[in-house]
Amino acid sequence: MTKSGKKSVLLVLLILVVPVVTYGVFQLNSLTVDERELTTIYRRQLESVLFSVNQVAQEKSAEVFKIIEEENWGADSDRMLERLNSYTFFQALYSKEINGWDETVLSQNAKLLNEDFLGVANNLAEANTSIVNRLIRYMEEGDFQKIQSFDDWIEYDGLYMDYQFFVSKVGDRLFLNIYFFNAQKFVEQALVPKFQEMAQGDFIITCSRIEDGFQIYSTSGELVGQIESEPLDLIPRFEVGIAREGGTVEQAVNRRKTNNLIALGILMLIMIIGVGLVFRNVQREMELAQKKADFVSNVSHEIRTPLALINMFAETLLLGRVKNESKKMEYYEIITKEVNRLSNMLNRILSFSKIEANKREYSRSALDLSEVVQDVMNTYSYHLESNGFEHSVQLSESSLPIKADKEALIEVLVNLIDNGMKYSLEEKQLEVKTGKDGEFAFVSIKDNGMGIAKNQLDKLFEKFYRVPTGDVHDTKGSGLGLSIVKHIVDAHDGKVTINSKPGEGSEFKVLIPLKSE
8 A cells, every 4th residue: 555545544543543532531531520429429318318317216216205294104104104115116214303312214124123223224324414414404494305315335134225315394393314225126116117218229228236337227138339327316326328229339430431441442443443444445446446557558558569560560461562472471360360369358358347237147058068178279279379389188088068158168268278378488388178076067277387376376366466476567468367257157156276386387277067967
């Protein structure tokens, strides 16, 4: 390919590839931005979940505290206990008058209804005196009841209980209340329905114990990757977490990045293949254009030479300058020879033109291949001998019945004989043979010419192609003969084989299917 052609292909490659690479870089950068945005979105989602869950927890706790405030402890403690026991997480309620001596425990669990547990609850209150005083101040100054949660728990007689402090007011009397409950059961009864409502198959919502990471609940059986989590307000030693179904944001972005890179790679590969095909087609077209230019040049030269000879000898004869009869006959033979050469050339070009236009038609009839070969050799023997060629014909002893177009078959044989004559510059010998090869009848034409290199054999049947070695370009020809041979043989469901070595000549073998009886 010329330098200008290579530059054009390189320019096309740049025009196609640069936008794709630019788009790929843009996509990768946008994925990084998307990852940050998605992380922010999920962080806000967690905050929204935590807000909703804390609200539900407060509402459920408020229900308990409302029961405590509404019921009269002294008058009907059984009724209060009955209402509180509807909450599976309720364990006990300790109440002590702040400026008095009244203290009591309300529970359905007999383990907690003893003086020992009263002592445990009282010690817990004394250990958090500052918190108790602050709750009392809220109630006295603003009539505000605040619930104080702790990130601690107590274990009593095999029971693990979280607790909350709050102050209540009955008339002018203030009471310190310690509400003991099972946090795990509180999550299961109060929060799990909310978790399920909020997850809806898009997220995984979990609740875990912070101290050891033990997961007490998850909306999904499988948790992939990291999880964003925050402690609960009312039970701060537990945390709520949120994750994406199917993996983290980072994993989702990485999957998308991988998919985009694969798609980009495939697109690049397709574009490179496309550019390669364009490059090859352009190269072929340029080679074909060059071959056509060479063809026109060769044909013009071939036509000019015989025309010049015909014109020269015809003028000589016309002017009566040749008196010797033997000399006249020599001129007549030259004119006839050049006319035949021109006719063959024009017939070849016309045949090729029909093939290119898909207008070549074949009239097939029953033939004997050996008889066709014999007819051609009878006609061509004088031409071979006059050009100094020795030739031999070895025909099959048995008949070779085929169904073919006789004129087309003769054209094949003439082209191959002419080809052998053109490239046999020193040893002018031709061997023609017919026979059977499996289900095919064959005719082979062997010469002792210059031969053909192995790497050129596959290109021999391309139109306008001429082997670029030795003195080939000094020989006359259009580069159409073998392409016509290949087309005719293919149209007859046959094949052509070549056996050739440089300096040892070539053998072309045409195989035509035998006609079934």
